[in-house]
Amino acid sequence: MKVIIHRDSAVKEIKGSHTVEKALRILNIIPETVLVVKDGRLVTLDTKIEEDEEIEVIPVVSGG
Amino acid sequence: MRCLKCGQRACFEIRRHRAAFCQEHLIEHLRSQVEKAIKKFKMFSPKDRILAAVSGGKDSLALWDILLGLGYCTEGLYIHLGITSYSDKSHEMAEKFAFSRGVPLYTVSLKEIFGEGMEYIARKTSKSFCSACGLIKRYVMNITAKLGGFDAVATGHNLDDEAAALLGNVLHWQTGYLARQAPNMPERGGLARKVKPLCRLTERETAAYCVVKGIDYILDECPMSQGASSLRYKETLNLLESSSYGTKDQFYLGFLERGQRYFKQGEEEVELRDCIKCGQPTTAEMCSFCRQMERVGFDSLALKKALKELLSAD
Numbered sequence: 340m341k342v343i344i345h346r347d348s349a350v351k352e353i354k355g356s357h358t359v360e361k362a363l364r365i366l367n368i369i370p371e372t373v374l375v376v377k378d379g380r381l382v383t384l385d386t387k388i389e390e391d392e393e394i395e396v397i398p399v400v401s402g403g
Numbered sequence: 404m405r406c407l408k409c410g411q412r413a414c415f416e417i418r419r420h421r422a423a424f425c426q427e428h429l430i431e432h433l434r435s436q437v438e439k440a441i442k443k444f445k446m447f448s449p450k451d452r453i454l455a456a457v458s459g460g461k462d463s464l465a466l467w468d469i470l471l472g473l474g475y476c477t478e479g480l481y482i483h484l485g486i487t488s489y490s491d492k493s494h495e496m497a498e499k500f501a502f503s504r505g506v507p508l509y510t511v512s513l514k515e516i517f518g519e520g521m522e523y524i525a526r527k528t529s530k531s532f533c534s535a536c537g538l539i540k541r542y543v544m545n546i547t548a549k550l551g552g553f554d555a556v557a558t559g560h561n562l563d564d565e566a567a568a569l570l571g572n573v574l575h576w577q578t579g580y581l582a583r584q585a586p587n588m589p590e591r592g593g594l595a596r597k598v599k600p601l602c603r604l605t606e607r608e609t610a611a612y613c614v615v616k617g618i619d620y621i622l623d624e625c626p627m628s629q630g631a632s633s634l635r636y637k638e639t640l641n642l643l644e645s646s647s648y649g650t651k652d653q654f655y656l657g658f659l660e661r662g663q664r665y666f667k668q669g670e671e672e673v674e675l676r677d678c679i680k681c682g683q684p685t686t687a688e689m690c691s692f693c694r695q696m697e698r699v700g701f702d703s704l705a706l707k708k709a710l711k712e713l714l715s716a717d
Contacts, residue, residue, distance in 0.1 A: 346623065371641040371644050380414060381611060383404040383413050400563070402628060
């Protein structure tokens with residue numbers, strides 16, 4: 340699957356189909372720190388993403 | 404995963420509440436959490452006029468939208484700090500929101516008033532950037548609320564911000580801050596009431612609110628906040644949260660309910676007096692804003708003059 344990470348403008352590829360949570364763990368992203376969007380809509384962490392699908396990861400942590 | 408309220412497909416889960424919601428019920432749930440905080444901490448009433456401090460980010464725009472949605476009379480204040488293109492972009496987001504809702508937004512621009520922005524001011528002081536910037540923001544918020552006759556200043560501080568601040572205060576045993584850290588700082592001696600209605604929402608939730616409501620916000624971080632200690636504290640708390648849901652909530656809200664009283668004991672309230680230059684409340688002869696601006700070589704009174712014109716022009 341294709342994972343577009345906003346703020347970093349990074350694009351990652353993960354082999355196979357996984358839940359959103361598993362995909363985030365593979366990329367070493369703590370689920371509490373991001374939102375995940377598929378086809379313009381928010382999806383829950385248990386949503387299964389197929390290998391040919393794409394998700395966007397939006398970081399939410401801000402501070403200073 | 405199904406929505407707790409209607410059984411439709413959920414779009415967002417809140418693990419510490421063991422719940423998931425569809426778009427419609429997520430908005431309803433988050434609004435009810437804000438209303439709960441406003442009532443529990445006696446922040447303000449529907450008759451009050453609120454000044455929302457907005458930065459163009461997810462938290463402050465979610466805050467403004469939720470307060471308007473709950474029926475609170477809320478106007479916005481944007482402080483243009485003149486930080487590279489970041490300030491222009493974030494200002495655009497705040498203006499776009501205000502225009503779409505037909506609500507007033509007061510913009511205070513440091514460059515327009517003093518001819519220089521925050522980067523120049525921070526360079527001329529001995530303080531860190533965030534400390535010099537925070538001082539200016541707190542001063543502008545207070546004086547705007549006072550001159551504009553607002554009943555309270557609302558900021559977009561969320562549960563993550565408050566839990567991270569609490570962790571920092573505990574790690575350094577800042578007992579004074581631990582006694583005072585609160586979602587509702589009542590008005591006293593020339594200081595406007597300051598409230599944090601998002602204190603029960605995580606920043607993941609405020610971001611989700613903006614996405615679901617179609618609110619455009621600035622995704623970029625302030626370029627000057629890189630390496631800030633609050634980000635490290637947030638990372639630590641998020642790691643704990645990911646293995647034990649509800650940690651942040653229990654840490655912060657539990658502190659307010661059961662821990663803070665021990666720090667309040669013996670804490671004496673500092674007496675406030677009027678700054679000899681601008682008349683704003685201070686513990687010293689001259690307030691820290693006037694002192695900072697004098698060090699930079701600017702006339703601090705220029706801000707008050709500009710604000711009076713801005714508020715009377717409305």
